[in-house]
Amino acid sequence: MKQNKMLLYALLVIVVLSIAFSVATYNTSGNGDNEQSVQPSVASTSGSFEDLMEMTAIENTNNDLQLTIYSGNFALVKEKREAQLEEGYNYIRYSDVPTRIEPSSVILEDTGDNGISVIEQTYRYDVASKSGLLETYTGREITVYDADGKQYTGTLLSYRDGLILQTAEGVISLSETSRIEYPDSGDLLTSPTLIWQLYSPISGNVEMLTSYLTNGIGWDASYVIKTDADETTADIEGWVNIDNNAGTSFEDATIKLMAGDINRQSAQKAYDSMAYEVSAEEAAAGSFDRESFSEYHMYTLNHQSSLQDKQSKQISLFSKDNVPVEKELVYDSWGGDRISISFTLDNSEEEGPGVALPAGVAKLYQPDSEGQLQFAGEDRIDHTPVGDNIRLTAGYAFDITGERKQVDYERIGTNRYRNTNTITISNYKETTEDVVIVERLYGDWEITESSHPYTKQDANTIEFKVEVPAKGDVEVTYTSLYNY
Template sequence: MAKVFKRICKGECIMPFKLSNKNTTALAVTVYNEDFAVVKEKRNIEGYNEEEYVHYMDVSEKIETDSVIVKGLTIQELNFDYDLVEKKKLLKKYIDRTVYLVDREKDTKQEYRLLSVDDGLVLEDSKTNEIILDPKEELILPKLPDGLIVKPSLIWKVKPSKTDLVDVTYTTGGLKWHSNYVINLKQHTLDLTGWVLLNNQSGTTFENAQLKLIAGDVNRVHDSITSLYEKVPYEASMVVQSEANFEEKSFNDYHLYTLQGKTTLKNHQEKQITLLDKENISFKRYYEYSFGEEQADIILEFANTKENHLGLPLPKGKVKVYSEDASDKSLEFIGEDRIEHTPKEEIVKLSLGQAFDIVCETRSTDKYKEGKNEYFAYEYVIKNRKDEEITMVIDHPIRHIHWQMVDTTHDYKKINANTIEFNIQIPANQQATIQFKYRVNKSINVNL
């Protein structure tokens, strides 16, 4: 069992038991999409027979103190000490106290009184009372002042206990994750690789931790003050772990991903871990156009099913799509989109950009009244300038409730009460014209 200790200072002041991460026997971190995580930790502690203070060190700088759960100890009072050591803060603690100036070349050490640190150092010679401004010599402080700590810590006042293990759970900010996906688009199938990108800005390194990820939008109440620390610029290092394996399961209306094995999440580090790697996924490619738009959108669509070599919950994230240039076998970027959290057995639909070689024209061709009815006629002209046949999907909005189709050149599908959809094939280097007319009973109709 790892040892903890206490010190007795002058005046019979009892310093607390100190529990650092060296006492840790188990560590688990569950990271959420929304910039927070839950830390679960077990540490060894010696039993004691009197009321004591426990100094629980090496916690996250962005800990939410109202989230702390402790098992194994009966806590009467909890404090969070975060007055961390900083140069100016440290110097201010020594104003009107004794400090020393050391000249290493001359091997001298002189005693001074620190007067001010606001606009440079101002010192008074303890022997001559001379005032020294911004000395060149090395400034030595006797010791770390009371009240300043190197790392944020929890201080607990606890009742007597014979336990040898304390179990602590808390929520912290500064940790987040999201998914990124890469598609290699082939002639008839695609390959899909998914990555998890973890970012640790909690101010703490989590060594040898069991890692879990929660996918889903968890509701949280945000206070006006969200952190004890201001956000500052940082340079994050990137670590790529390409042979990891996550085990996925449904968990309380969310999805839980558990990394097989353990990992270390260093402070100011981004870590990229493989989430999935699937091949030979069938897809559909078509073009989509709606009334009033200028160009047709390029759509890539595939089924998230086992039959299609997938069938996994896909956390939300950005999807980049590449396609091979047959002339030199190199991959070229052809577009990207975002997906929301997508359950299995659903369709993934990506919009990659706007088609260069497809020209779309639309216009209102007629509008007139006959008695209680009003008639509306439209025309779509789609020109396929590509050297291959295309599938074209056209959505047309109808801004009336009580309408009825009177005439149409093509079959259509009613998507909802106010949208119809035409799905047509257009041969290479040809064009198609869609014409339709619908009637609205104005005596009962309400415009949308």
């Protein structure tokens, strides 16, 4: 009787377990219209990060590269590469990235909208080096040869102040070594590398677009201005100078240059050759296509070009001949007794370059008596829009000087006074010269007397234009009344 009860109890337990198993199976797989696919969780992947990376990492082939370089010594890099993905989780290794990349700026996009999602991104910059290898192999077995060539094999315990090994014979310390052998390892990197963990709902070849900012790439503009003998026209060449110190090379890139002041926060931590790669025809027409972008100007190189690491490259921006130029000798008392040599060039579409000119240094060349060009000075010009003038100061006149004196001062009220100034321009040359005299005024002023006509330039500036005879002087005197 007792045995029958035990048998009945056992059968009841089996029935209950069978029902529970059936319910669990139904809830997991579903049926009919309620069926759902279940993605494996991240925790379901097996093996260490390095093991997974070594098994599934794909070295992608460069497909399309674009650089937008800013004058603030940084660039936006965009590159399309193809990756062979498996359905499920994948580790993608993206090598040869700049050492000065900003990791937080990296964006990875699936150009085909295949539903690929990024789970994790890692930037590894522990590139193989002696100290890096020793740090990587601490706790692992290496083989060391001392200065006499004796071999030791053991676990590296420390590499500070000499190597300490745990060998079969015990712990030894080596202060001098002639050679170190490391077992082959798949997790050593020869260049900085980005690694992504992706989930892909499909298998196959997928195009991925990677975008990131990197420091160490910059550009600026420079100009060569060659005047004719009578200094009334000039030939102008504009050049773009690109410096790549980002820590990697960029091959066959589409290059865009952004001109303007881009606001940036503090940058993250993170000339070996010179190349002229444009033909004479390209140089004459200019190598860049220009367009407005937001409140900036963008210049696109009309052919692909390569930038090697630690390379400076010059590319033609434009070339324009017979641009009208006006030379002026300017005396500004704020600059002492020197007379500056100033040139103004037309940047109109009709007679000038007719393009938006990024800021840069302009070098001036002029012909001597034999027609040979000589360097005559340089100046930095500001961003110059179309229709404005290009202005630069080349240097200071040798044979013309200026002097300013206050010859009278009178207080004529509590908040009023009057003073008289005299400016003397002396010309020691054999030819007559025209000089512009710039005077700075302040407050509420009025010119009550003047020996020469003047023009008001703005609220605080007036100009006199005088002709100074050869070997002679011109004296300009004016009286001003101030209220304050």
